[in-house]
Amino acid sequence: MIEKYKQDICEIGRRMYARELVAANDGNISIKVEENKLLITPTMMSKGYMVEDDIILIDYEGNVLMGSKKPSSEYLLHTTVYKSRQDINAIVHAHPVTVSAFAICSRPVDMRYMPEAIMSLGVFPVAEYARPGTKELAQSIMPYINDHNGCILANHGAVSWAKDIYSAYYIMEQLEFYCKTSLIAEHMGNPKIIP
Ligand SMILES: [Zn+2]
Secondary structure, three states: OHHHHHHHHHHHHHHHHHOOOOOOOOOEEEEEEEOOEEEEOEOOOOHHHOOHHHOEEEEOOOOEEEOOOOEOOOHHHHHHHHHHOOOOOEEEEEOOHHHHHHHHOOOOOOHHHOHHHHHHHOOOOEEOOOOOOOHHHHHHOHHHOOOOOEEEEOOOEEEEEEOOHHHHHHHHHHHHHHHHHHHHHHHHOOOOOOO
8 A cells, every 4th residue: 555655646746746836846745654654755856756765654753664765844734634633644735826826915715706616625724924844834734724625824835635645636736726716817807706
C-alpha cells in the first residue's frame, strides 16, 4: 500500500505543478498511512518532478522513519489536521495564483455564485497570518479543522483535507477554479448570487 500511496503523491504533485497550483518548490502533500505515520513530500523540491523514492515516511513528531530526503518544513500543518480528524487521510497545501490573491486580500470566498461551490467546497475561511513552517501556522488553522474542507492561509496560500488524496486535490483545484471565476465575474461587474 505504501508504494501505491507514493505513486499517488507523485501523480498529484505533477498535476498541481501542471495546473499552476504551485510554483517552483512550493506546496506539500501528505497521506496518512496508519495512526501516527504519514507519507509526505520533501522540502526544496518541485512537486512536478518527484519520484517515489523522494517521498518520506514520518511520524507525528516529524521523525523520519523511511526515506533519505528531508521532510517538508510544513509537516506540523499536516499532523495538526490528522490529530484532530480521524476521517481525514490526505492533505494538500498549495499556492494557486487566484487563491493566493484572495489570501493576500484576506478575502473569504463567497460561494453563493455557483451551486457546485456550495456543495463540494463549503465555506472556505481565511486563517490568521502566521509564518510558513511554524507551530503558529499549524495553530492558525485549528478553529477550522472540524467544520471545513480546508482553509485559506492569510498572505500565503491554502490547505485542503479529505478522506483520500484525489478528493483533497480536487478541492484545491475547484477552489482555484472558483476563485478565478468569481474574480472575473466581479471584474465584469454586477455578479448575481444564486436566488
Ligand atoms: Zn506554503
